[in-house]
Structures are given as C-alpha cells and as structure tokens.
Amino acid sequence: MSAPGGLRDRDVDALSAEEAAAELAALADEIAGHDRAYYQDDAPAIADADYDRLRRRNEAIEARFPQLVRADSPSRRIGAPPAGGFAKVVHSRPMLSLNNGFTDADLAEFVAGVRRYLKELADDPSRPLAIMGEPKIDGLAVALRYEDGRFVVGATRGDGIEGEDITANLRTVRDVPDRIDDTLSVIEVRGEVYMTRADFESLNERQRDAGAKVFANPRNAAAGSLRQLDPMVTASRPLRFFAYAWGEISTPLADTHHGALDRLTRLGFAVNPIARLCGSVEEMVAFYHELAAQRSELPYDIDGCVFKVDRLDWQERLGAVSRAPRWAIAQKFAAERAETRLSAIRIQVGRTGTVTPVAELEPVTVGGVVVSRATLHNEDEIARKDVRVGDTVIVQRAGDVIPQIIGIVAARRGDDSEPYRFPEHCPECGSLAVREPGEVARRCSGGLICPAQAVERLIHFVSRGAYDIEGFGDRHVAAFYRDGLVRSPADIFRLHRRVAEIRDREGWGERSAANLLAAIEQRRRVPLDRFIYALGIRQVGEATARLLARTYQSYDGWREAMIAAADPAGEAYAELTAIDQIGPAVAADLIAFFREPHNLEALDALTEEVTVEDYVMPAARASSLSGKTVVFTGVLSTMTRSEAKAQAEALGAKVAGSVSAKTDYLIAGADAGSKAAKARALGVRTLSEAEFRDLIAG
Template identity: 40%
Template sequence: MLDLFATHDAQRDAQDNIRTLTERLHYLNHQYYQNDVSEVTDQEFDQLLRELQALEKQYPEYALPNSPTQRVGGTITKQFPTQEHRFPMLSLANTYSETDLREFDERVQKGLEGAEYQYVCELKFDGVAMSLRYEHGQLTQGVTRGDGTRGDVVTSNVRTIKTLPLHLREDAERAAPADFEVRGEIFMPLNVFNDLNAEREQNGEALLANPRNAASGTLKLQDSAQVAARRLRFYAYSFLSTGRHFPTHSAALQALKRWGLPVSDTWRLCGTIDEVLAFIHEWDKKRFELPVATDGIVIKIDDLRQQELLGYTAKSPRWAIAYKYPAEAGRTRLNEIIYQVGRTGAVTPVALLDPVPLAGTVVKRASVHNANQIAALDLRLGDLVFVEKGGEIIPKITGVDLSARPADAVPIVYPTACPACGTPLVRPEGEAHFRCPNERGCAPQLKSKLEHYVSRKALNIDGLGAETVGRFFDLGLVRDAADLYDLPRRRDELVNLERLGEKSVQRMFAGLDASKEVPFDRVLFGLGIRYVGETVAEKLAAHYRSIDPILNASVEELAAVPEVGGVIAESVTAWAQDAANRELVERLKAAGVQMQLTGEAPQPLSDRLNGLTFVLSGVFEQHSREELEQVIVRNGGKVTGSISKKLSYLVAGDKMGPAKREKATALNVPIIGETDLLAMVTDGGL
C-alpha cells in the first residue's frame, strides 16, 4: 500500500514539474524572442529543456499539447492534408506607382462618402502567408495560403518556430477570444538564408533562389526536426474571428502583441495619403537594414467598419493595396552565356556573372530573355553589366557599362542549332525566341513536359516530383505522361533503384491512383499545350465540359470562348491535329485520368442576351470580370476577346485601354457600362 501511495505521489510530482517547467520555458522564450531579454544563460535554458524532455519521456500522459519540446521537431509527416480556409486568404492589388496610390485614395474617399479615415502602413515581408488558429489560448493549427480557398495543414512544422507562442499570454486589457485566426508571414531571416546557401555550396548542392522560396520549401519538409534547424520566424499582421472584437486594425495588432504574438514594430498609422507616401520613402533604403527580406508596403484602412463598407472585389479587398518597391540594381561582370531549352522548345539564354549582392541575396546568374535583347544591349563576354531583380526575385540584365568595356570583349553569337539535340533552330514569324522544333526527340522538352504534368498546379502527383520523373526519363522508364501510369507494371525494377525502395514506390503508386481523380481543367493544363495556362484551361473545360469537343473544335469556335482568342485557338488546334497528341489523350483516358468535368453544368437564367456577343475591358466597380462573364453566358449571350464588326457591345470599365475604344468607335460598335449591361437582364443575372 505504501508503494502505491509513493507511486501516486511521484506521478503527481511529475505532472506538477512538467507544468511548471512548461510555463517557465514559455516565459523565457517570450522574454528572449519578443522582449530581447535573456533572463538565463543558453546553458541554463537547455538544461531546463532537457529536464522537461526527460519527464515527458517517462510520463508521456502528462505532456501538454503545446509543450516547448515540440519546437525541436521530430514529427515525420508523409503527406500534408489540405483544408478549406474559414476566411478566404485573398491576395492584394499591387502597384509600383505613387499615382496609383493617390487614385486608390480617391476611390476610398468616394467609397466612404467624405468620412474621416486613417491608414495603417505595414512592411510587406517576403515570406509565406500563413493562417494560424488558436483555441482557448492554444495553437491548434497552421495552414498555408494555398490557392486562397484551401491550403496545406503544416501544424507540426509551424510549432518549431521559436518566436511563435504555442499558448497565448494572459492580457488584463482584453482576453483573447476562445477561437480565432491569426494571419501572418513566415520567413527565413537573411543570415539563416545566407548560412544555408553557403552550406549547400560547400556540399555541391544547387543554391536556393531567395529567402521566400527557402521558407516555402522548408515548410514542405516532412521532418519537423529539419524545419526546426532552418530557424524560420513569423510576423503577425491580421486578426480574424466571427463577430467584432476590435474597432480598428491597429487595435487588433496591439492586442496580438500583448497576447505574445510577434508583430513587427515597423507599422504606423497615417492620416493622409501624403503621410503614406512619406512612410514609403522612409523605408525605401532603410528596409535593407532589417534582418528579413521586404519588397514593399501594405496600406490598409484602419477602421474595420469602414473596411466592411468598402468591401471586396472577387480577388482582393477594396480597402487595401500593396505598394511594391522598384527593383534594386547592381553592376558585375558577364563571364558566359549558356542556353536552356524549355518545355515548348524555346531556347533561353542565361548569363553567368561574377557574384554580386542584390536585394539581400548574392546573384550569380541572370536572364537575358532572347536573342533580341542580346542584340539590343550589344552584350559581349567580359562586359560590366547592370543587373536588377524584377520584383526582387528574378535577376535580369538591363544594360552595359560601355565606358568600362574591355578591349577584348567577345561578341555573343547566338546558336543556330539546339544545344541539347543539335536540331536547327527556327524562329516563328513575330516571335522573339528561337525554338527547337524537335518536340518528339529533344530530351529537355520531353523531360519538362513530364515535370509540368506532375507539378503542383497540374496533376500534383505525390511521390513523383520533378527530380524523380527526370530520373525516370534519363533511365528510359518514361517518355510521356501516359507512361507514368504503366510504372506499376515495373514494380520489381523500381524497388531496386537507388534511393527508392518499397515504401517510396508504394507512395508513388498511391499518388498515381489519386491523380486519376484530379479535375479535368487541371488535367487539361497538365497536357502542356502552348499558351493554355490555368485560367484558359478552366475556361475551355467549363465551356466544352470534356476533351473530345476541344480536340474537334475549329479555330473560330475556340477563339469565341472567353479568355481564349485567336493565338491560343490556333495553338490548341495545332496540338489537337497532331496524331501523337491524340494518342496520348486516348492512353490517358484508358489509364482512368479525368477527361471531362463531373457534375451538372450551370443552368441558364434567361434568354435575354441570345444572339448577342460582348467584349469586357477594364476594371468594374460592382462585379469582377469573371462574374460579368457569367451574367452574359447564363442569360444566353457570348463573350469574346476581340472587337469586330459582328460584336454587339463593348462593355467598358475603369482603365480600359484607348485602343479598344478607338477600334469599337471606328466599327460603330456600341460602348456600354457595367450598369447598362446589368439593366439588360432584369434580375442582374446574379
């Protein structure tokens, strides 16, 4: 009996000690990362953490859900599930122009009908947008932005971020709601990024392009211990919950900080657009002193009721805008030009440079785009060239320092044959790129088509990334997308390949099975038809509902589909007339890949617009362009992309280009506005 009591007392003591150590370590973390206060040495902190780990190992039933020990990682996630966002993560409208900001301010004035308002200006940190959920003060979920509607659940990786509270601090001024979300940016500090690239360079690995890509890739790692080693950080910039908890955005930011969430101190309230512009100018150079990459300023209306009044377009809020800083430029030496062959056969020159620091990264390569740019810049090997990062992401050469041109600078001669397969290059009339026409036998083209098919925005086949399909191609196992579905027949061969094994092969086969349920529009995008991007694939799929009518449509019929037009229609028709492409489609059908949309097509609302065709141009006040297209189509009309004599109406929005207006006027095509269109359908069509 005494032993029983002793055991019970030991368990109770262990539970109390676990709770005490957990609270102590959370407090020390907050002091160190939020207040820059070190109350104990690193050695003392590590000792406390080891004590907690030992107790949790001995008494796992008493470990708290958000224990500080989770920050060191150790969770292995084979596949990240996806989840729909309770509150959509919309993107912001972007601008590089101060004139656009003043026009934005004028629209705000108009929308608020003369009421007083203030802006909150925040630095736009260059990382990965993240939605965090807190329930009863505990961090319960982390979800990536994804497509804005659904994202990946990466909670185990998010928990490793040491600046992020796993449980909230109590606040006497305002208690945190029982259930709310925090939006913010997960980023990789510049020093961590530079250290990581230095390590990769020593190991002969490919360098990471920029801190944002590095942070994104880190969050997709399956081992949370590796994520913890990357030392990611987080800044909160938004509070979301049902009901109204704060009068202003700035009040919400202050509360988030009191609850222990990291909020950058760089934000500021501005009473006028002139103050906003002063804030932008202040941080133009000052931002490079920060330990994190930034690419602009986000401007938001502070009053939350005013935000609701201004509302949203289909893609972004009307009460916020992002100003992007112009690209930073540097000067360095051009050493060599290499030529890369892309998925469509385009041969793209890439410049190899002396390393130059630019916008927080070291640039060694830059795009030269095409032969026209080489000629226009009169580039020569050995030149000192000016390099800038477009959007501070992709470096490009913008000019040559002719005053410093060496006497032995070598003119660049563009190749006449494909650097990969030797086929003579062609240059279609009106195009800037030379192309390799050997699309059936040029290895980089074939490999890139496979990589595109399995990519995230297309079929997104788990276990078959770009590196794996590239390896299979090199080994002669696959040559086109349909070959992927024959891989299960080669199981014995695959499991014996280095770095694969039974588990990897099983995962790959499961990914192939799952890809057979991917919607038709993404399959159409995955086929890699030139000019058919995500939006065009969605439009074609919605219009035709299955692959066969697309393959059999004429150029004129395809061009009449909204967002398509003549150039895309000709490309689709040429692709469809190729017997090898039709055979590929049939093989994919036989494999079970979705070649038609499921579910019912949207039902028409009326026939009021029968026989009428419309072109939509510009930005509209009440609805997005996509919504207005649906109004037209569901009331019997057609939307096209080009103006001709047969056009019934040009629907003009704000900022419509003058060329379309002039052409419509010359052809006597009536020009109407959004309200005129909606008046043509008595119920507004929505």
C-alpha cells in the same frame, strides 16, 4: 524492433504455414514501424538495403502462402504520407499576396486607383481617405487559428490556398499566445514570424560552434527553424511574431484596420508599434522614406512598408484582383545589387519549344543568397542591353527572389568583345529555331522530334497543377526518358510492369520504386480540368483548362468538340470561341493539337490507362444571380461600374457587354441609352440600381 529470433533466416520453402503466418505478422509490424520512423519522424532506423530485404522477405513468403496475405500487409499498402512530414491545411480564407510598388509615383497611382474605384471618393476629391502604413517585416507569413480562445492550428502561407500544419512549432514561439481572453468563438490571426538580427547573430554563433550549418540571413533562419520536424529544435530558436491581419473571424474586430490592430494588441498579440495613419500621398511618401532611413537601426529586417486602406468596409468593397487585394500595396525598398562576370550564355528549350537564354554568372552574393544564374528572357533583351559573354554585369534580385540582370558595366568590357549572336537552331535537336513575326520568342520547330521538348512536356504532365505525381521530379523524368522507360504520358502508367528495371537503377531501391508506383497509382483517376491542363497544349494553362472542362463536362465530349471545331464555319468552332476568354488564337492552338495524329494516338494510349472524371461544378454560393447573365448600362450612383461587375461575378453571375436574348437582367443607372431600349424590345427584365443592390444584399 528486432526480428523474432531464428525465424528470419530460415529458407522460405522450409516454413510451415503457422510459422509463415507468424512471420508475416511480425514483418507487417516491423515494416510499419520503419515506415513511421522514415516518414513521420524523418529518422530512418535502418539502412535502405536492410529495409528492402525485409520487404522482399515479406513478398517471398506471401508468394508461397498467398492465402496468408494479411490485410495490413506492407505489399498492399499504397500511398506515401506527406513528403516533408507536415500535413496540409486549407486556409479558411485565402492568404493573398500584395501588389508591389517601388517609386513614389506607384504610391500616388495606388491612391488614385482606390479613389477611382470607390464612387463617393471619385465624386468628391476633397473627401479624406485614411491609409495605414506599417513596416513590412522580412519573415514568414503564418496563420494562427483560435477557437474559443485556444490556439488550435497554425499554418504556413504555402501557396495562399493551402499551407503546412506547423502548429507544434508555432506553440514554441513566445509571441504566439496559447490562450486569448476573449469571447470570439473563431479568430484566425495572421502575421509574420521573424528573428531579430541580434538573435540571428547569436544563433549562427551557436550553430558554428556546434559545427552545424549557419544561416544566410534572419529570414532563412526563421524559415529553417519553423520547418523543423522536431518542435524541440524550434523551441530553442529565438523566433518572434507580429500580428497584422486576420482571416476567418466570427465577429468583426473593428471598423478600421488601425482599430483592429488595437484590438489584436488587447487580445495579447504583438503588433508592430511603428505604424502610422496617413491622410495623403505626401504623408505616405514621407513615412516610406523615414522607414528607409531608419531601416538599419531597427532590430529586425524589413524590406519595405505596407499601405492599407484603413476603413474595413471600403476594403471589402475594393476586393481583390486575381491574388492581390486592391486595398493594399507593398512599397518595397530598392533591392540590393551586385556586380559579377557573365561567363556564358546557355540556351534552354521549354515545353512549347521556346528557346530561352540564361546567363551563367560567376557566383556572387546578392541579398544574402548566392546567385549563379539569371534569365536573359529573349533575343531582344540581350540586344537591348547589349549583353555579351565576358561582360561585367549588375545583378539584383527582383522582389528579393528572382535574379535579374539590370545592365552591364560598359567601362569594364575588353576590346576583343563581340556582340552576342543568338543561335538560330535548337541546341538540343538542331531544328531551325524560328521567330514568328510580331513575337519576341524564338521557338524550336522540332516539335515532336525534339527530345528537350518531350522531356519538358513530361515534366509538365507530372507537375503539381497537372497529374501531381509525388516523388517524380524533373531529374527522374529526364533520366527515365533518356533510358527509354518513359517516352509518353501513357508510359508512366505502364511503369508498374517494369519494377525490376526501376529498382535496379542507380540510387533506387525497393522502397523508392514502391513509393513511385504507389504515387502513380493514386493518380489513375483525375478530374477533367487537370487532365486537360496536363496535356500542355499551348496557351492552355490552369484557368483555360478549367474553362474547357466546365463547358464540355466530359472527356469524350471535349475530344469530339475539339475535332469538330477544325471546321471554322461549323457549330463546334462557334461554341468554342463563344467561351469567355477563348478567342481565335487559343482556339487555333487547341485545334492544331487535335489535328496532329500523333497527339490523338498519345491521348488514346493514355485514356487506356487512366480514368478522366467528369467535371463537377464547385458548389457556388447560392444567390439569385448565380448562373444569370447581366448587363450594366448608364451611370451608377452608389458604386462604380467595375465594382458592380466584381460584385455580380462574386455571386456567380456572368457580366456581358451587350444585351441579347441570353441576357437575364439589364441593370440600368442614370442616362441609360440604347441598351435599355434594346432590352425592352427583347423583353429582358430591367433592374434599377436600387433593385440590383437589394439583390446583392439579399
């Protein structure tokens, strides 16, 4: 990609229009090539400074010949390609996570819960409930989509909703068949990519010999290998795959989970042979302990076992609570522990002012990862465990991820040790850190004057669920705040007027500045729910923001309503607290936010710069129940109350507790009492259990 000779160095003022046009064409081509190398291949072909020079040359010529600016000019191109280099894939059905259990009692509770939920089991304790137990492989969950027998897309789990497209890499995994011999038009097979311990050892040996980085554990090695941008590298890594679940599917695989696994085996997938059907809690406990004992002899790492209700129709009825199915549990092995010295306690200030103590630890390896910090949660937690600076503490990684301090080694405490005194002032702004009665957290009362809170609020504003400005991470936000470039959300959208200041910053250049500004431009329009969430109002997270957006539809409508709600006797307040999930406490925080003049100013400044899109209802599955309010009463015979409620909600109904004029249907089981009478009085339509079942089936 060399420059057309001679032209490149000529003074811009000396160029003829023809020469300028030719050079602009060449520059567009060349810069696009470098962008490709940089973003898609992750292998920049030239130095940043040289790249910047090309872009500046392009701009200089365009400035002199504005009529020659090309449609494909680099100066016009906005929007950076996906950061890591992988495209995103939306899972056809969400990839759920699992609830965890640790003790035998947790297993018993899981089984009891399933029995309570399924009416026929609740009624008949002697009725068998088959549960499938399988080892929980310590690897990476992926989804493989096959269409007409051909492997078409493979993705990581990601956040469960959206993952990364790693199809090319997955094709190199030997246990992932390229074709399956079956009539299924669509099947998405889910399972775990892992590496055996032996393969991991020899890979590390090779890496060491090659002077490349060695991996901490097989899991990390598998993860690192799958995230390679070059599939050839992945191909050289000894990855394996076990299938254990499925997503979208055109025809059911079987009636039971174990039947489905057999079917997957026949389709050509590797299915873990160590699986067992258990008929009682005792058998489950036995299986779990056998696996634990066998653990070190298995060729691969496992971190527990997974138990699943075997009957698929029951699985479906059990459904999921938030992000975990009710029909499965991950029974984890006890986490590895380590001892280390607590060298200091650092106090952090959160976006809402919460001051959180964090333990600084002498680095120690726990479960293959070096840990140097752990949260101490709050004042009470420190007191309860009597943690002191200088203590030897026991650390484990909760769920094998977040380090936590289990306790102290009392015997190793020095005589001069003193109980920890929790600071009563914000370490950042010096304001009093107050603890409301009944609350555990201490909060910095500095509010708007506390710089730590301001930075955290900005970090929240640009974070993923909020404005989601790519390439504007915590460090940059803090630095921009410190240097006065960004003090409020509105400032972010005024940054384009300060390109020069950004470009000249340490570590920044033409390209990074342009990328940031492009990422910001992309977010000049956001939907109302994201906007509300981004403001960081206390107790208003993603779910509550969506609720508010759905209720008030437009930014202006919401703003007006929140100001009007300040009158607790008024209609606006009643409307706000009538929203399901919004009570007096959440309402109070919303009102307080809008009562603060500074917040209103900041809001107005921000909406000068950005457009807030009205909330658009997601297309709900059309059903006779969508948008209806239903009430249950009496005892249902074929399902439990919670199951019926979940089903109704899945079809878009709102389930209320008592009958009112707003109720559309009362579903009456046996022995219906006062609610049925009230429904008759109000003329609310009453459905029998059978009628309700027809409704949900149709």
